[in-house]
Amino acid sequence: MTAVPTRVLSPAVRRTRRVSLAVRLTLATVAALVILAPLYWMLVVAFSSRAELLGGQLRLWPRSFTLANVERVFGSFPVFTWLGNSVAISLVVAVLSVTLSLMGGYAFAHLRFPGSTALFFTAIATLVLPIQVIMVSLFRIVTGLGLYGTYWAVILPTAASAFGLFLARQSMLSVPRELIEAARIDGAGHWRVFRSIVLPLSKPLIAVLFFMSLLQTWNDFAWPLIALRENRLFTLPIGLLFLQGQFNSDYGATMAFALVNVVPIVAVFLAFQRYFVAGFVRSGIK
Amino acid sequence: MTDLLEAPPPVEAAPPRAPRRFGRETWAAYGFLSPTVVLLGLFVIVPLVGALLLSFQRTNGFGDGEFVGLDNYARMVTDPVFWRSLANTVVFTVVVTAASMALGLAMAVLLNSVLPARGLFRSILIIPMAVSGVATALIGVLVFDQNTGILDKLLAAFGLPTLNWQSDGIPAFVTIVLVTIWWRTGFNMLIYLAGLQGIGPDLYEAARPDGAGAWARFRNVTLPLLGPSTFFLVVLNVIYSFQVFDIVFVLTGGGPQNATSVLVTYAYDTGFVTRDQGYAAAIGMVLMLFALVFALLQWRSSRTRDLVE
Numbered sequence: 001m002t003a004v005p006t007r008v009l010s011p012a013v014r015r016t017r018r019v020s021l022a023v024r025l026t027l028a029t030v031a032a033l034v035i036l037a038p039l040y041w042m043l044v045v046a047f048s049s050r051a052e053l054l055g056g057q058l059r060l061w062p063r064s065f066t067l068a069n070v071e072r073v074f075g076s077f078p079v080f081t082w083l084g085n086s087v088a089i090s091l092v093v094a095v096l097s098v099t100l101s102l103m104g105g106y107a108f109a110h111l112r113f114p115g116s117t118a119l120f121f122t123a124i125a126t127l128v129l130p131i132q133v134i135m136v137s138l139f140r141i142v143t144g145l146g147l148y149g150t151y152w153a154v155i156l157p158t159a160a161s162a163f164g165l166f167l168a169r170q171s172m173l174s175v176p177r178e179l180i181e182a183a184r185i186d187g188a189g190h191w192r193v194f195r196s197i198v199l200p201l202s203k204p205l206i207a208v209l210f211f212m213s214l215l216q217t218w219n220d221f222a223w224p225l226i227a228l229r230e231n232r233l234f235t236l237p238i239g240l241l242f243l244q245g246q247f248n249s250d251y252g253a254t255m256a257f258a259l260v261n262v263v264p265i266v267a268v269f270l271a272f273q274r275y276f277v278a279g280f281v282r283s284g285i286k
Numbered sequence: 287m288t289d290l291l292e293a294p295p296p297v298e299a300a301p302p303r304a305p306r307r308f309g310r311e312t313w314a315a316y317g318f319l320s321p322t323v324v325l326l327g328l329f330v331i332v333p334l335v336g337a338l339l340l341s342f343q344r345t346n347g348f349g350d351g352e353f354v355g356l357d358n359y360a361r362m363v364t365d366p367v368f369w370r371s372l373a374n375t376v377v378f379t380v381v382v383t384a385a386s387m388a389l390g391l392a393m394a395v396l397l398n399s400v401l402p403a404r405g406l407f408r409s410i411l412i413i414p415m416a417v418s419g420v421a422t423a424l425i426g427v428l429v430f431d432q433n434t435g436i437l438d439k440l441l442a443a444f445g446l447p448t449l450n451w452q453s454d455g456i457p458a459f460v461t462i463v464l465v466t467i468w469w470r471t472g473f474n475m476l477i478y479l480a481g482l483q484g485i486g487p488d489l490y491e492a493a494r495p496d497g498a499g500a501w502a503r504f505r506n507v508t509l510p511l512l513g514p515s516t517f518f519l520v521v522l523n524v525i526y527s528f529q530v531f532d533i534v535f536v537l538t539g540g541g542p543q544n545a546t547s548v549l550v551t552y553a554y555d556t557g558f559v560t561r562d563q564g565y566a567a568a569i570g571m572v573l574m575l576f577a578l579v580f581a582l583l584q585w586r587s588s589r590t591r592d593l594v595e
Contacts, residue, residue: 021401028396038425038468039413041436045428058439100325103318113315115480123322126330128581130529132553133570136563137336138329160325190314219418221532222550226558237420241536244424251428260423269416270409279297280415281480 045254048157069252082239094213096159105168171205208279236261342569358568371552379527390474398482412472419532426465455545494536
């Protein structure tokens with residue numbers, strides 16, 4: 001980074017730098033392999049025959065590529081229903097949570113009202129609450145409201161995101177107060193200010209909130225495990241666990257299905273990296 | 287990459303005008319917040335109160351319970367599985383937090399230096415953040431299974447002793463720790479990278495003429511300046527580790543013989559498998575106490591003093 005022009009360096013310094021680069025490159029490669037190896041192994045298992053996996057020998061690649069596992073999974077389980085459930089629930093939760101976070105974030109960043117501090121901290125405190133603390137009573141409430149057995153049993157309890165609210169408030173603080181005051185003096189109501197001044201300035205924020213919520217809901221496990229007890233309602237992680245129980249040691253089939261859970265979201269994650277990274281990093285910025 | 291969301295402006299003095307009680311602004315604010323308040327109230331606050339009440343009851347299945355005072359809490363004191371789960375939770379939290387943060391820092395320093403394909407390396411290292419806990423745990427099964435897992439086969443191929451990753455307690459515990467470190471290190475690296483990018487090169491230049499070597503520069507310049515990132519990561523990793531559920535539930539189910547049971551899995555098993563809901567709620571309350579202590583710690587030391595105004 002501190003680029004000292006190479007030509008003024010003595011050969012000795014240049015050699016040290018080359019060695020250092022080689023060492024660092026090796027370390028980075030090892031780290032990348034440690035991360036990739038288990039994922040690679042998932043692929044191998046998904047496309048290897050059962051006999052090959054149960055055989056005692058060590059094989060680092062499939063001897064013969066087979067789609068038998070994929071066919072077995074898609075043939076015996078409603079994979080497309082579960083995929084559809086995951087897509088639908090994730091999108092609905094993402095849209096709802098982005099909307100609520102933006103609205104709440106605006107109120108906390110730019111409106112003054114009694115109880116704002118108490119409300120904000122109550123919301124933030126829910127961030128550290130493990131779902132296992134409240135799961136039994138939450139289950140009773142969800143059942144009492146008649147939501148059990150529907151997608152809403154997962155959607156409504158996860159739609160309000162304290163994390164999103166926090167992120168939105170922090171980001172909206174950077175919308176200049178004068179801009180809002182000026183619009184207010186021109187007679188614009190708060191909803192109008194929100195819609196036509198704050199929202200257009202919040203496009204990167206909206207992307208961050210959307211992708212963070214999508215990722216979290218897509219991979220959510222603990223609550224859906226309790227709330228979705230019916231096969232037809234399963235999301236992919238719950239389906240994956242169910243399938244593992246059914247197939248027991250049929251790792252090939254389990255991994256073929258795991259790919260349906262992992263591949264789409266990793267692709268989205270890598271394609272829109274900068275928004276995810278901004279979201280995670282922002283979560284860390286004090 | 288951090289400039290997508292600008293940093294909030296410094297703390298502002300309160301605007302001169304006093305807030306009018308229940309003026310239009312107040313109503314507008316409540317309007318904007320009402321959906322959030324309704325959902326958080328109904329699905330978090332009310333269940334929390336319910337859980338507190340439930341923790342003082344003896345229950346039968348999902349029926350109504352009877353109040354038994356502090357019986358559930360008294361029972362916890364003499365419950366060996368509870369203590370085992372608590373100890374496991376603490377050990378897990380300490381080991382995973384320390385190891386994944388140290389690795390995350392090392393990777394951040396490495397990938398902040400001049401390196402070919404640096405962006406590619408960074409992308410690879412954060413991939414686990416997008417993999418679900420269930421899938422991560424199942425991949426863990428593939429690697430560690432003591433009959434068909436790849437790791438034992440590899441160990442055997444190199445003439446090393448193999449381990450009973452499922453049936454022995456300590457190897458099973460090591461399994462959940464290793465899988466979680468694989469899953470979590472990328473996040474720590476990301477936060478540290480952001481911290482490193484905030485350190486200007488001039489600081490290193492200043493240290494160079496003093497003859498400071500790489501290690502001295504790391505210790506005397508980098509590490510202190512990463513203090514806020516470190517503090518934040520400690521709190522976050524502790525909170526996340528306390529809530530570790532997916533990995534343990536899928537990979538070991540808390541076994542063998544509770545060797546990997548943690549508070550959240552024990553609370554789940556008690557509430558939804560043995561259906562002892564009052565007792566599960568009491569375990570939950572203990573969990574919450576820990577979470578709250580760390581939340582307060584974060585709040586007090588966080589630099590977001592502007593939140594308090």
